[in-house]
Structures are given as structure tokens and as C-alpha cells.
Amino acid sequence: MLHKVLLSTDVTLVCCQHALSTEKEEIMGLLIGEVHKDNSLVSIVSSVILRRLDKKPDRVEISEEQLVQATLRAEELAAEVGRPLRVVGWYHSHPHITVWPSHVDLATQSMYQRMDSSFVGLIFAVFLKDQTTKAPQIQITCFQSINEGSNQSRREIELEITNTTDSLILHNFQILAKLPEILKEEEDEAYRIEAGQGDVMDILNKQHNTAVRTIAIGHIVEKISRPMLEALVARNELNAFRLKALKKQHQELMNKLETMSCSV
Known part of the structure; x- marks a missing residue:
């Protein structure tokens, strides 16, 4: 069972920048990384920014072709750095609303988990304000879905932001530039x-x-x-x-x- 996720600083930057690109609709992307220790630990080292098919304030859709392309990109990156990298998760934004996943998010996450039990979801809640200081705030959560009969609930996964490895710094900045x-x-x-x-x-x-x-x-x-x-x-x-x-x-x-x- 997955217990912890390591998220590189450069991927955090890319996801935050992507999430802040619009405050009217949600955005979405995929996460590339490596699964360790009998599926209990996942390290996320890169990402794929996806082009939205439909812009909606409460959900986002992508094509199957984009999923295939992301998988192929993960394989290419794995060959470049010599590590068993693959698509290990997805991220999307919650502009102006709580960081917690909606029932649509939980259903999407559950679908991914049926294909890969280690698959994780990240949500970046942006355009928020601290209630005390009124300063801009970004909240991040990492979760998986739990199926309880006909109902679904979230299971929070411990998230730690770590330094990016030297071999992937240039690659991640190229993603940001795109x-x-x-x-x-x-x-x-x-x-x-x-x-x-x-x-x-x-x-x-x-x-x-x-x-x-x-x-x-x-x-x-x-x-x-x-x-x-x-x-x-x-x-x-x-x-x-x-x-x-x-x-x-x-x-x-x-x-x-x-x-x-x-x-x-």
C-alpha cells in the first residue's frame, strides 16, 4: 500500500505555474516518476502538461491520445536517465475553492487506481487567501480513492517536497517553457x-x-x-x-x- 510521495521542487514549480495560468477553469497534467519499496513509496520527478479538450470551472477532460503520448514520453525519459520511470499520477487545479477532491475527482482517481494501485492524485488549490493575513496562498494535497460499497472517500497520502536531481533540471525547465x-x-x-x-x-x-x-x-x-x-x-x-x-x-x-x- 502506498504511504508516501516525494515530489521534486521543479515539478512543484511547473504544476503551480500551470495551476496559476487561469483562475476560471481547472487545468490538468500527468506525473512521471518511480515506484519504490513494494509500492509504499512513489517519487515524482517530472510532469506532462496536457492541453485541455474542454474548459470548465469544475472539471477538465483530456484525450486518450494524450495519455498514450505521456506514457511514451515517460518511456523516453526513462531511457535517457537510466531509471524505471513511468506515469505514476495526475494533477489538477482547484481555483478559488477548497483543496479537497470532489466526487468527480474521486471517481477519476478510482479509475486510474484500477489500472495501477500506486497511482496518485495531486490537487493544487490556487487563488486562495489566508484568513488571518489575507496573503495569497496555495494549498496542495495528495490523495487516493477508497471504494466503500457504492460510496467513495479519499485517503490522504503523506507528501514531501524534495530537491530535483541534476539530470532532470534542464528537462523540467523545458517543460515549464512550453x-x-x-x-x-x-x-x-x-x-x-x-x-x-x-x-x-x-x-x-x-x-x-x-x-x-x-x-x-x-x-x-x-x-x-x-x-x-x-x-x-x-x-x-x-x-x-x-x-x-x-x-x-x-x-x-x-x-x-x-x-x-x-x-x-
């Missing part, structure tokens, strides 16, 4: 669907749909792409500063070692 592109693809698909439903000669309807798409893409650039770029630039500068400090420390240690060798 988020704006995936969101734009969703808007393009919604635009094509709306355009196909209206009269070809309905100029006002076409202009309205074009304006909605333009506003949505502007939102992606303003609220996601630009802040993400600024954060990555700041992180790169911090890493450069740390590298410089480490090189200086290394040189000081080498000088001490050389002095000790000469004295001997």
Missing part, C-alpha cells in the same frame, strides 16, 4: 471551434471571436510568459553568483591544500 505554447494552442483550438459554428458571412461574430482570442493571447504573454522569463533570468543570475562563490571557495581550499603539502 506552458505558454500549450495555452496558446488551447486558445487557437477554441477559436477554430467557434469559427466553425457560426455563419461564414457573420462578420460581427468573426470579429468578436478574433478579439477574444487576441485578449487571451495577450493575457498569456502578460501574466505568464513575461513573469516566467523574469523569474528565469533572476534564477540564472543567482546561479551565476553561486557559481562564482563556489569557484572562489574551491580556489581557497586548493591554496590551503598546496600550503599544507609544502609544509610537509
